[in-house]
Amino acid sequence: MIHESLLHHDLLFKLLLIGDSGVGKTCVLFRFSDDTFNTTFISTIGIDFKIKTVELQGKKIKLQIWDTAGQERFHTITTSYYRGANGILLVYDITQPKTFDNISKWLRNINEHASEDVERMLIGNKCDMEDKRLISEERGKKVAEENGIKFFETSAKENINIELAFNTLAEDILNKQRPIEDNNVATGVNLQGGNQSSSGGPGSCCKL
Amino acid sequence: MLVLLVSDLHMPERSPNVPKKFRELLVPGKIQHVLCSGNLTSRTSLDFLRNIAGDVHVVRGDCDRSETSWPDEKVVRIGNLSIGMIHGHQVFPNNSQKALEAVRRSLQVDILVHGSTHEQKVDEIDGNLFINPGSLTGASTSSGDKCQPAFALLDINGSACTLYRYKLGSDNKVDVQPLEFKKRCPAA
Amino acid sequence: MDEILSAESIDLEELKQKTFFGCPDNGSTRALVWRLILSALPVNKAEWEKTLESQRVNYSTFVKEFIIRPDEEKNSASNDPLSNTGNTWDEYFKDNDLLSQIEKDARRLYPDISFFSEPAKYPAVDFIHESYKTGMLKMRISKRNVTSSQSAKSRNGTILMTESTNGDEDDDQECKVEKNWEVVERLLFVYAKLNQGTKYIQGMNEIIGPIYFVLSQDPDLEWSRNAEADTFYCFTQVMSEIRDNFIQSMDESTSGIHALMAQTFTLLKKHDYSVWQVLNDQEIRPQFFLFRWMTLLLSQEMRIPDTIRLWDSLFSDSRRFEFLKYVCVAILTLIREDLISGDFGFNMKLLQNTSDVLPDVLIIIRKADELRQKDLRKNSGPHIQLLSKAQLAHSNFSR
Numbered sequence A: 001m002i003h004e005s006l007l008h009h010d011l012l013f014k015l016l017l018i019g020d021s022g023v024g025k026t027c028v029l030f031r032f033s034d035d036t037f038n039t040t041f042i043s044t045i046g047i048d049f050k051i052k053t054v055e056l057q058g059k060k061i062k063l064q065i066w067d068t069a070g071q072e073r074f075h076t077i078t079t080s081y082y083r084g085a086n087g088i089l090l091v092y093d094i095t096q097p098k099t100f101d102n103i104s105k106w107l108r109n110i111n112e113h114a115s116e117d118v119e120r121m122l123i124g125n126k127c128d129m130e131d132k133r134l135i136s137e138e139r140g141k142k143v144a145e146e147n148g149i150k151f152f153e154t155s156a157k158e159n160i161n162i163e164l165a166f167n168t169l170a171e172d173i174l175n176k177q178r179p180i181e182d183n184n185v186a187t188g189v190n191l192q193g194g195n196q197s198s199s200g201g202p203g204s205c206c207k208l
Numbered sequence B: 001m002l003v004l005l006v007s008d009l010h011m012p013e014r015s016p017n018v019p020k021k022f023r024e025l026l027v028p029g030k031i032q033h034v035l036c037s038g039n040l041t042s043r044t045s046l047d048f049l050r051n052i053a054g055d056v057h058v059v060r061g062d063c064d065r066s067e068t069s070w071p072d073e074k075v076v077r078i079g080n081l082s083i084g085m086i087h088g089h090q091v092f093p094n095n096s097q098k099a100l101e102a103v104r105r106s107l108q109v110d111i112l113v114h115g116s117t118h119e120q121k122v123d124e125i126d127g128n129l130f131i132n133p134g135s136l137t138g139a140s141t142s143s144g145d146k147c148q149p150a151f152a153l154l155d156i157n158g159s160a161c162t163l164y165r166y167k168l169g170s171d172n173k174v175d176v177q178p179l180e181f182k183k184r185c186p187a188a
Numbered sequence C: 001m002d003e004i005l006s007a008e009s010i011d012l013e014e015l016k017q018k019t020f021f022g023c024p025d026n027g028s029t030r031a032l033v034w035r036l037i038l039s040a041l042p043v044n045k046a047e048w049e050k051t052l053e054s055q056r057v058n059y060s061t062f063v064k065e066f067i068i069r070p071d072e073e074k075n076s077a078s079n080d081p082l083s084n085t086g087n088t089w090d091e092y093f094k095d096n097d098l099l100s101q102i103e104k105d106a107r108r109l110y111p112d113i114s115f116f117s118e119p120a121k122y123p124a125v126d127f128i129h130e131s132y133k134t135g136m137l138k139m140r141i142s143k144r145n146v147t148s149s150q151s152a153k154s155r156n157g158t159i160l161m162t163e164s165t166n167g168d169e170d171d172d173q174e175c176k177v178e179k180n181w182e183v184v185e186r187l188l189f190v191y192a193k194l195n196q197g198t199k200y201i202q203g204m205n206e207i208i209g210p211i212y213f214v215l216s217q218d219p220d221l222e223w224s225r226n227a228e229a230d231t232f233y234c235f236t237q238v239m240s241e242i243r244d245n246f247i248q249s250m251d252e253s254t255s256g257i258h259a260l261m262a263q264t265f266t267l268l269k270k271h272d273y274s275v276w277q278v279l280n281d282q283e284i285r286p287q288f289f290l291f292r293w294m295t296l297l298l299s300q301e302m303r304i305p306d307t308i309r310l311w312d313s314l315f316s317d318s319r320r321f322e323f324l325k326y327v328c329v330a331i332l333t334l335i336r337e338d339l340i341s342g343d344f345g346f347n348m349k350l351l352q353n354t355s356d357v358l359p360d361v362l363i364i365i366r367k368a369d370e371l372r373q374k375d376l377r378k379n380s381g382p383h384i385q386l387l388s389k390a391q392l393a394h395s396n397f398s399r
Helices: A002-007 A025-034 A072-079 A097-101 A103-113 A137-146 A162-182 B020-025 B043-052 B097-107 C002-006 C012-020 C029-037 C045-076 C088-107 C136-141 C180-194 C204-216 C227-246 C257-271 C273-281 C290-295 C304-315 C322-334 C336-341 C344-352 C361-398
Strands: A011-018 A047-056 A059-068 A087-093 A119-125 A150-153 B002-006 B033-036 B055-058 B073-078 B081-086 B111-113 B121-125 B128-132 B150-157 B160-168 B174-182 C146-153 C159-165
Touching (some): A011 A162, A025 A047, A025 A059, A025 A087, A025 A119, A047 A162, A087 A097, A097 A137, A103 A119, A119 A162, B002 B043, B020 B160, B033 B043, B033 B073, B043 B055, B097 B111, B097 B128, B121 B174, C002 C029, C012 C304, C029 C204, C029 C304, C045 C136, C136 C180, C180 C204, C227 C290, C257 C273, C257 C290, C257 C322, C273 C336, C304 C361, C322 C336, C322 C361
Parallel strands (some): A011 A087, A119 A150, B081 B111, B111 B128
Antiparallel strands (some): A047 A059, B002 B150, B073 B081, B073 C146, B121 B128, B150 B160, C146 C159
């Protein structure tokens, strides 16, 4: 009857957006959480935060999404958030080759600071700017394949693949937890009852 | 601001790649715009140029497949200079200065960039500049003649610019020649 | 305040005390007072002319040195721009990297007000050097400076013409008029070139923005004409006191941002234990919100008029920026009801978007002052007197 009871329980997944400065992390997040697009976002200093609830496989899942500053200076601040993340979206800009070249650097960061079972996803943003494109979709795919992670090209501006990317990531995290679930171990943070003190923050995440 | 002028790559049919010496020079992060006066003949060529700078302008050459959406003529304004682009196979008689001047006048530009002959050639005539950057890959001409790989680079400052001519010698050394150019005052 | 400012030698302590309660919003007072309390202007009026002149000349020398000279040099040197052999071009390309970072943030500074996208009243060409061309920095890196038109012969022989502009509609205009954000861009570039240790860190734009805003809107034209150069010195002064917040390698030091945030949390624990406990229990770490609050002196948390009023008080703090901690604690206690009843998600949202819920900036300042007074009375009231006597004795002794 464990499935029955889980139906009514919220799961909480902690997601993290990383990538070079100016690739559109904040725009991607706003498109997903508020369904708006704004070209005049001020630069993110430190970290920003949004919550969105999605329903997947009959479960209500609360996504806690952390948007990090891209500039090198903020890395010590932002890498401390990697540890508790269930999923990480690594974003580059298809019109800026430098942001693509830095993917390996960001992947190394994930390896160093995130937990081993973190779900990763590669996002090539600004795919609406076809005439400015410098990184082909194939190159994005190839890097993703080499690292065994999923890949989407998105446009926060034109609302392309944003929801799909987040939902896919959430679903992958959910599926990963399935085997444990079948062993009658509750997964995710139980938000409605029980342990009050672990209702958020890094480190608390899904593992009780 | 640096603007790269190239032409006649014919990659990969007539030349497998851009010479190594040139590839070492043409790295991202230096050049703002690329103008190519035709005959890239492949996606590989275009990708190569796009990797150098985000803004690439191309006109169609006689060997570019007809389905490409590139125009036959193009005018680009950078700073206070207007630059016309044409491949040149349409110009008759081929490569004649008179015919090129007619094109320049019809496009109303200060500088005309063309290609087609695979031979680098720069002329300043009556205060206007005519530039054939040569073949970037050193591709042989349609009649099979061997060519020296070459390209040109414009450093534009408002109404003035410096043109740098790059040629790869048979000793595999790059030769660079600068040339100053100032647009005539409209009143003069 | 006018009385204090009219003295031949201005009493800085008195001025700071007055400024703490706010400068008048109209007239030239604030721009003048900020210059004084940030030590970009000496207290002795007799020295003003000389100091200002030398500072302004210095600044234009920096602009020449870092922007105009490299440009001329690379033009006159006929060396190959593309060779990677450490010529003037290499420096130029490196500067362009720096510039594109700055430009990105300068362009998106305070998008909710029009000021920064308006033409600057005194563009660089007017006062720096004849050889400074408007748009000089922007032109170097912008891809928005190209217009193109093209034609293709269709099969039936008609000529199709299309025209396109790369970027914004006002681009043509953009190259001829210098906008306020470009002044900010130049200021930050000069600062970065002069301070190789820090260079440019995101967020510095949010510090220099309000200063330039205040100085350049001075109705006294003699002053606002020199807003750019004077802003540079005010900004440099502020940065000299908060630069550790911006430097990664200082993060863990006693003067770094982590120490600052920890001290603020300790202060919160002391003054509002329940709020501290809520944040602690919900594992809302100081860096989740205080990092931005404190690095940017709260400039992203409120609208610009409020930021400016708050900075009157922050700048007049004689132990700069001790008062900032109290302001942060005051904000938390003023929204305590919400925080205590909210869950993690609600509270995080609240702390990251305070501008909609914050009470009037004056209430925040009053609350912060109240907390500080409490601490002064409780802990160090008598000590301060003793200490100053002792200091006096010490200085007499050393003489």
